[in-house]
Amino acid sequence: MQQGSFDFATPPSQQSFAPGAWFLRGFACDQTEAVSMALAAVVAAAPFRHMHTPGGLRMSVAMSNCGTVGWVTDERGYRYLRHDPVSGAAWPAMPFAFAQLAERAAAAAGYPQFVADACLINRYEPGARMTLHQDRNERDMTSPIVSVSLGLPATFLFGGLARTDPTQRLSLAHGDVLVWGGPSRLCFHGVLPVRDGTHARLGRCRLNLTFRKAG
Numbered sequence: 001m002q003q004g005s006f007d008f009a010t011p012p013s014q015q016s017f018a019p020g021a022w023f024l025r026g027f028a029c030d031q032t033e034a035v036s037m038a039l040a041a042v043v044a045a046a047p048f049r050h051m052h053t054p055g056g057l058r059m060s061v062a063m064s065n066c067g068t069v070g071w072v073t074d075e076r077g078y079r080y081l082r083h084d085p086v087s088g089a090a091w092p093a094m095p096f097a098f099a100q101l102a103e104r105a106a107a108a109a110g111y112p113q114f115v116a117d118a119c120l121i122n123r124y125e126p127g128a129r130m131t132l133h134q135d136r137n138e139r140d141m142t143s144p145i146v147s148v149s150l151g152l153p154a155t156f157l158f159g160g161l162a163r164t165d166p167t168q169r170l171s172l173a174h175g176d177v178l179v180w181g182g183p184s185r186l187c188f189h190g191v192l193p194v195r196d197g198t199h200a201r202l203g204r205c206r207l208n209l210t211f212r213k214a215g
């Protein structure tokens with residue numbers, strides 16, 4: 001059976017996996033079509049690209065952004081920019097379906113009035129991964145991060161405030177949402193290499209949207 005056939009097999013649930021951090025299983029399932037359509041328009045204007053780390057390594061994950069600022073990395077470092085460095089144009093505006101989903105998920109996790117100004121879009125093809133890192137380029141550390149997973153499943157690693165702290169593993173599927181902030185805001189996290197497969201809706205890839213208040 002194709003992966004993705006189980007999208008609605010697990011009922012939505014909400015589980016805290018660390019202080020201030022919530023796993024909202026299936027939270028976006030009823031909005032994945034609207035979100036995917038909006039996403040197609042965003043990446044038509046700001047196509048996925050493989051950025052380079054400050055150390056010169058090409059990232060296995062392809063990225064794009066929407067919102068008033070977008071996260072980028074190159075030889076000059078990690079930062080947020082108002083313009084897409086590839087086109088020179090402003091990043092595409094945050095689609096309403098994105099903003100609404102992020103606000104609702106944050107509220108469900110106890111963070112009312114979250115207004116995201118940035119959405120980083122990650123595309124993982126089979127084998128792509130994200131090594132352990134902290135999200136610390138945002139100016140506003142009091143706001144949480146909302147992360148929406150679409151397409152192929154993945155194993156998410158969630159550690160502590162030190163890189164060497166033990167990690168827990170969360171299995172993320174199409175429509176799952178993570179929200180974290182407060183005491184967990186700077187915890188190390190990453191994604192294991194995505195296993196090969198074909199998702200019924202999105203094909204041979206995993207997409208992740210992370211919403212932040214960056215500015």
Ligand code: MD6
Nearest residue numbers: 122130135145147191208210
């Ligand atoms: C991903 N996510 O799931 C990578 N960062 O593809 C992240 O790096 C991330 O999911 C901060 C908060 C939530 C996340």
Ligand code: FE
Nearest residue numbers: 133134135189
């Ligand atoms: Fe991150």
